[in-house]
Amino acid sequence: MAAETAPPASLEMDPGSAASTVGQVTARPGGAGRLSWSELLHNKRAMSGLGIVVLIALFCFVGPLLYHTNQVTVNLNIENGPPGPGHLLGTDPYGIDVLGRLMVGGQSSLELGFAVGIASTVLGMLYGAISGMLGGVGDAIMMRVIDTLLAVPTFILLIIVASMFTLNLGVIILILSALSWPGVARLVRAQVLSLRTREFAQAAKTMGATRWRILLYHMVPNTLGVCIVTATFGVADSIYALSALSFLGIGPPPPFADWGTMLTNGVDNLFNGYWWQVYPPLIVLVIVVLAFRQIGDALNDIVSGQQPGRAVRRRRRRFGWLPLASQYE
């Protein structure tokens, strides 16, 4: 079930204590979990991804100011019209301009993605860090709670919430955050567990730092990198989750617009030939998701120390590799 409504992203963020950290533990000494801002700014991939996201955000939030359309009034007389003068991308089954809807829908999708990404990351980070620091029985209990939450079928939750509340953006953000944070917690906890054994943590302990101090000042900043990576993947997943909800019939009612619902509403019209209802949201969705992945991927590289072109400059163990024959770089 989780596989359908919130598919696990690349395994860097996969809620698996085992999987996500095996590689890291064996090959990452030192404080390599840190995120360095200067590295970020110099990373071409991260910057290009960020640039695309900014462009699309402008399209969505500033666009409607320049391209006025009525997104509220249903006008069946012009429903399903092809692209033409007045409606650059045609109209949808409600007679609403598709291009305008793409912009307004994008606002919802982007807000959704960001909100869920941030909320689930913050929650998961706190929970996972605490659990990792506690260790022993406390950790075991907290993790079993996570297991329980993860094992409860998401569909039931979704249907219950859909029937108790009118689905609007706020409610959806709440649900999707609630469904995503356990995975993050898992990941962070594994990270913290491995960080605890590092030299810097041991050093802090011998210097008399309390557990909480270590947690706040050492662990959390070092997990930040991983968390940001997770968050970027979470953005894509939450946009996708909403479209899956609509496809299954429990999405929010009209006139709510976001790329996912536009896609599901348009997809049946694929055979009817209304391509303008299907391909534009699909393309924009894929571009945004790709951009976020690009950022996440680059961040992941930075955080795990695989910056290209750095190997020649630094020979420190910090990045864990030495310049070898170029085919391995």
Added chain:
Amino acid sequence: MTWYLLRRVGQAVAVVIGVMILTFILLHMEPGSVARAVLGLRATPARVAIFDDTYGLNKPLYQQFVIYVKQLLHGNLGVSYQLQQPVSTLIAERLPRDALLLGLSTLLALIIGVPAGIYQAVHHNQLVDDVVAGTWFTLYSAPDFMEALLLIALLCVQFHVFQPNFPGGITSVGGVLTDWRALVLPVVVLSINSVASFSQYARSTAIQELAADYVRVARAKGVPPRQVLTRHVLRNSLLPVITILGMSLPSIVAGAVIAEAVFNFPGMGQLFWQSALSHDFPVLLGATLIIGVATVTGNLLADIAYGVLDPRIRHGS
């Protein structure tokens, strides 16, 4: 190690019980009466009363739970309200079909994903890497149902290469296998997501492996690159993938709702979804139980593998 196992198994059982209680409570939190949901427009008060009586829905919650657990211990999973069939029969029919479908797609994802990931690792940050990664991510980013429908539009409607769904008369796994052509599209669609993650994972692990000391040593000793890859890097990269497989156990059991809906595959996902919509408690509880067991089993296997790999984590610090 056995201590660890015993502890974890004990915890796993506790988790399953917790899941069942939580689900039970959640189900009964759903507003409205189950009887009216199932009986629909023909729910006269008399019929609602009969329904509630038959299924013990007017008893207090904890009593219902106790009754359910008692039934469970006798191997009786209850009867579906909507389908009027024993839940165990329903699950026993659909689970093997899903296992087949999802097992095949996971296998396909492995076969394609891991070698691709290693190949990408070798050509890390070159154009090839970016192109391949971009392809996987694009495929991953497009929603499942979109890809499924586009494939159907292309391969079934436009060019009549495949049938878009399963022939209706087939129930057994053996039957499904005889018409293997019907499996191709669903397996491909389902494997797309996994390919992306397997390959990405294998890639990142392989990158780290390639940077490890033992690889340097092997290179220094003059071992040819290909051998380094297959003998050393591949094996070590596979280990984490195996832990991932452990964690995909629940999804094999839970079915794939969207793929099943599009490809007309009557599996667990469809069953679960229809039951969720129609408030069919016995089926939901039964399916949750199965999925819960699969989840904890999968996690347990994954954590065991993890503990095997890294002793520091296993014993805490």
Added chain:
Amino acid sequence: MRTPRRLAALAATLALATLVAACGGSSVKVGSGTTVKGQKVNGGTVTIAEVGASPNFIFPYPPATNENGYNVNLTMGLWPSLVYVGDGGKSAVNPQASLYSSLKYSDNDTVVTIVLKPWKWSDGVPITSRDFTFTYNLLKANYANWIDYTQGLFPTDVKNVSTPNAHTVVLDLTRSYNPSFYTDDVLAEIPLMPQHAWDKTSATGKVGNYDQTTAGAKAVYAFLQKQGGDMATFDTNPLWKVVDGPWKLGTFNSSGYYSWVPNKNYSGPDKPILDKVVWTPFTTDTAEMDTLRSGTTLDLAGLPSNDVRQISALEAEGYSVAVEPTPGVAEIVPNLYNSAVGPLLQQLYVRQALEYLINRPQIVSKVYAGYADPGNGPVPVLASGSYVSPLEKAGGPYPYSPSKAISLLKAHGWKVAPNGVSTCERAGTGPSDCGAGIKANEPLQLTLLFTSGMASFDQQEAAIQSTEAAAGIKIVLKSEPFNTLISTAGVCSKQSHPASTCGWQLLDYGYEPYSLDPSGASMFNTGGYNNQGGYSSTEENNLINQTEYGPSSSAFYTYEDYTAKQLPWLWLPQPSNLFVYKKNLAGVTPLNPFSGTLNPEVWYYTKPSS
């Protein structure tokens, strides 16, 4: 509404998780009654698509907990009702296919004399009046556990049953009933059961006269119901091999795939020409459409209304398309006893304004591509034949008119704010005031709760929201899955309107199906179990009674017109069903609106005559 038979295609329109967005008007003309040319071929197999659920019970009298509407599709061809409904494409009784040769009402319509035709069961044993009394006895002892039982009707409306001879049954009713109502709605629900084969209490026991005692009748019924739910034995159990309809069950497997084969000993007029009819299940409309578009495995299937534009592509693939109007009424139910807006909705002029503002013709042409009933009143104009009154035929009492709505509101003291929210200026109970219980400055705002998951519904409700705004009536949309909606939105009346189930204000769950006689009982009478909004009027009750118990047939039009004007419900267009079928399959049209598509006994393949 009397207990209607659920029809495959009709239930399919409520199928879960279908996404159908209607498309623009198609200029393709859909044939209904096109003749298929060519030579008749004997035999052949027809494969029919079955979308959504599938049958799970084969005994024709399912228990009160089994709501599955597809069961009747399975049993109809095997055990047709005493009165067979649907004659060619007409909404009328089909005397040739019915089991009776004459049906007379006497003694002020309190006595019904039924003469059975000299037909036989499939094992050669004649159908006799004993079979009728067997059926009656079983139902008398067990009607509480029969899903199709309607309070007050068969068998509890019968005082005495007598059988003067082997082919005559005389029913002594407890009161007089309107003959067409009784024939069309009550007797059309009763398939006969073979006493000589089913009157037993265990699989190995002997057949006896157990049904003649109450305890025995209960035992027999319990046994038959238990067997009736055992899906694994549907196709092997000897009980189900005794049929009186044109078909027998071939194979059945639990995924919903089953087949009919001809009953060689069928006594009726239309003996099957085909060799086999197969039903194959589909989880969703999408899957069904994909199969239709891509191959040749389906011979007949329902066409979701949003795929109308694909008709030309389907015709190129070798299919013909047919339309079948749905016998039912689609509506928005106003909750007259909602704590917040009850007083508003109780005012007739408010309901009239709401109805005037629904642009039904536009919905019909844009949302349903023209394939829908116009929704002029409680009786569907296209599907109910002679029951449609002249008023409804002419368009009903409330054709789309925003100006009339606005003037109505203004005349009753409302400050109309188009595209805003109208407010009540003159609160009070006088003739030009807002009305009792409506406060000053109360906004005219209503929440419309509707079934989610169907794009045509989404489109329709969005259109209604938009047109209501023209008079400042603000409609807030809320959607829920069907089962959730049904379970949370309860019946609300003056006597009982608990806040937990009467929080809804306007409700649109789909449509209410009708039998042949589209009676309003249970929907518009005080305390009717389908009267969700709580409408109550003595006049209405009287008129309904006249249609059920009174002698005259014009009583129906009176009831119909009064109800149409009173708006206990807001009338909406009801989409028709579209079917595609192979071009060379003859006999499919004209379609019988009361059996879905299930008259396969008159179908046959043709091959082009050279």
